[in-house]
Each structure stands twice: as structure tokens, then as C-alpha cells.
Amino acid sequence: MDDKLLHPETLAVVSGRPAREPGAPLNEPIVPASTFHSGAPIEYGRDGNPGWSALEDAIGQLEHGRCVTFASGLAAATAILDELSPDAKVIGQRAPYYGVASLLREREGQGRIGLETHDALTVDTVAGADGGTLVWIESPTNPMLDVVDLPAVIGAARRAGATVVVDNTFATPMTQVPIDFGADLVLHSGTKLIGGHSDLLLGAVVAADEAWEHRLRQRRHNTGATPGVLEAYLALRGLRTLPVRFERAQQTARELAKRLGSHRGVARVRYPGTGTMISFETTGSGEDAERVCAAVALIIHATSLGAVETTMERRARYESERAAGTPETLIRLSVGLEHVQDLWADLDRALGLLPA
Ligand SMILES: Cc1ncc(COP(=O)(O)O)c(C=O)c1O
Known part of the structure; x- marks a missing residue:
């Protein structure tokens, strides 16, 4: 063949x-x-x-x-x-x-x-x-x-x-x-x-x-x-399993990007329309964004990306990222294979902790 x-x-x-x-x-x-x-x-x-x-x-x-x-x-x-x-x-x-x-x-x-x-x-x-x-x-x-x-x-x-x-x-x-x-x-x-x-x-x-x-x-x-x-x-x-993992995580990422876009705790969503990665900026300060990362219970607060488990991290916690101009409140979300509703419930609850 x-x-x-x-x-x-x-x-x-x-x-x-x-x-x-x-x-x-x-x-x-x-x-x-x-x-x-x-x-x-x-x-x-x-x-x-x-x-x-x-x-x-x-x-x-x-x-x-x-x-x-x-x-x-x-x-x-x-x-x-x-x-x-x-x-x-x-x-x-x-x-x-x-x-x-x-x-x-x-x-x-x-x-x-x-x-x-x-x-x-x-x-x-x-x-x-x-x-x-x-x-x-x-x-x-x-x-x-x-x-x-x-x-x-x-x-x-x-x-x-x-x-x-x-x-x-x-x-x-x-x-x-x-x-x-x-x-x-x-x-x-x-x-x-x-x-x-x-x-x-x-x-x-x-x-x-x-x-x-x-x-x-x-x-x-x-x-x-x-x-x-x-x-x-x-x-x-x-x-x-990359093709099936990618397709499923991308489907979930598209839905999460849409929902994040209309959340009161989110100031800006960066999602190119394809792929499994979303970066979003929260309202409030860098410390507030850090608290959101600490508050997720299903999603894992960790660096790295691209895996079956969903992870997220505020990138400006690193000096090198701040020097490169990464916004203080930017959270990088690597979408995995969990059910979209479970991921959204976790994100929505953690973002709900942001000051009004
Ligand atoms: C886009 C990109 N290129 C290269 C690297 C470096 O890869 P490694 O951590 O396997 O050395 C990374 C790591 O995060 C990355 O995100």
C-alpha cells in the first residue's frame, strides 16, 4: 500500500x-x-x-x-x-x-x-x-x-x-x-x-x-x-492516539473558549480557532489570577501542556515571561480529555472567586 x-x-x-x-x-x-x-x-x-x-x-x-x-x-x-x-x-x-x-x-x-x-x-x-x-x-x-x-x-x-x-x-x-x-x-x-x-x-x-x-x-x-x-x-x-486525542480536546477547547468569552471574570480570550490550547486574561490583578489557578479542583494547576489531563498556569509567575510581555493575568489552559461540562463547572466556580 x-x-x-x-x-x-x-x-x-x-x-x-x-x-x-x-x-x-x-x-x-x-x-x-x-x-x-x-x-x-x-x-x-x-x-x-x-x-x-x-x-x-x-x-x-x-x-x-x-x-x-x-x-x-x-x-x-x-x-x-x-x-x-x-x-x-x-x-x-x-x-x-x-x-x-x-x-x-x-x-x-x-x-x-x-x-x-x-x-x-x-x-x-x-x-x-x-x-x-x-x-x-x-x-x-x-x-x-x-x-x-x-x-x-x-x-x-x-x-x-x-x-x-x-x-x-x-x-x-x-x-x-x-x-x-x-x-x-x-x-x-x-x-x-x-x-x-x-x-x-x-x-x-x-x-x-x-x-x-x-x-x-x-x-x-x-x-x-x-x-x-x-x-x-x-x-x-x-x-x-494523537489524532483522536487532538480532535476531542479541540472540540472541548472550542466550547470552553466560547464560554470563557462571555464570563464576567474574563477580560480577554486568545484562542486561534483550532487546537487544544486557550490563553485567557482574567479581570482583577495577577494575584487574583493566581488564586483562580489555585482554586481549580479537577483541572490541575501545573506547568507543561498537551496531555490527557487538563492543566493550567498563570505564565507571568515566571520572570522570563514577564520580561517577554506576557500579561500578568494571562492563564494558559491546556485542554485534555475530561468531559466539557465537568471542566466548565470547575472553571466557572474558580473564576467566580474573582472580585466583582
Ligand atoms: C512551543 C515549544 N517549543 C519547545 C519547547 C521545549 O520543549 P521541551 O520542554 O521538551 O524541551 C516547548 C516546551 O514547553 C514548547 O512549548
């Missing part, structure tokens, strides 16, 4: 499986090995593992490219940045995920890259790019949920000769496949929606071409930023 004809829902289930042979397991087994009998492509545990290959096959098929997995999303981001030459320029958003923003600023401070940031990435803001430029796009952004017009901006950046990376952690291939718009690289924190169960850290880069795939594999070998074998197994197990 031609895999290119299969839908993402099917690919998530069938890809990354052992060959269909009598007695073979249906799932790639966990192979805890630091070394292998010599003479095969994988000889040492830093070079590869059958479990990584299975996961890379599945993510690569969903993102239409060649996947290389890493120890975490930030390890994956670091691998990309490590490949830049010292005269490279990065054009990006002013407020991407704060960990990526810190990496970029740190490298700029060390004179390892030039950095140009914009409130929003548009065709005009990437017009000054050239062959030495990396355009770093996150869409939607964490936590402001700003959306970039991917076909337009990637197209303009590529015409200018730039390399384009898209952080697709929030959208996932269920919403957009950036390589289809011309992106060179797609980044994932597999810790989030791909894993989906708050039980692992893992990152991935999907390259559109073989040259970038090779560079990233070599970088992983050189730095040792490898995923754990258990983590890779769990991430693939999580990925199998």
Missing part, C-alpha cells in the same frame, strides 16, 4: 511497526542497549536504537520529512542552532516559547548569531533575509497563541534564500504540515501533544531533505542529546 495515500489518522497507527512476520511483535520492543554486535549500521547506543527509528518513522511520515529525535524539545532546538555559522542571522518572533527565546538571546550575547526579532512575523519582516538567515517561526506561539501565515511567510523567506524552521508543537500535523509550505525543518517538543500523557521528555526535528537529516544525526551523535529508549517507546505509544 502506498503510504502517501494514507490519512494521518491511519499513519499514526500503522507507521513505525516491525515487519509483519509470523511471531513478530506488533510494537517495536524496547531495546535497552549501549552497544551492539559490530558490523551493522547501529553499533553504539549514541548512534541509534530500533525504538528511536520506529518513532522517527512515524513522526517523519506525519510531518512529510525525515525525523531525528532528541532528549527534549530544547535539545532539538539546540541541535539546529549548533549548525549555524557564526555570521548567521536569525529572524524570529519577539515572544516565542521562553526557552527558545533564552537560547537565541544567549547565543546573540556570545556573538554566535545575529538576532532580529519582530512582534509578528510577516512577509515584510522576512524581506531582509538572505542565504545566511534562519527564520524561526512558532505558530501558534506559547503562550500568546499568535498565529503566523505560514504559506506566505515561509514562501517569502525561501524566496529570499533563507532556511526556515517551524515549531509545530502546538499545532501538530493534525492542523498543519509546514514542510508542505516549504519549511526546511519542523521542531517538536514531543513532551507535549505527541507524548500526550505527562510522562516523558523528548524532542524531534523533521528535515525536508537528507542533508539536514544527516547534519542533525551527526550533531546528536556529537553532543549525546539522545532520547531515552523508554521515552521513545512511550512517545510512539502516545502518537498512536
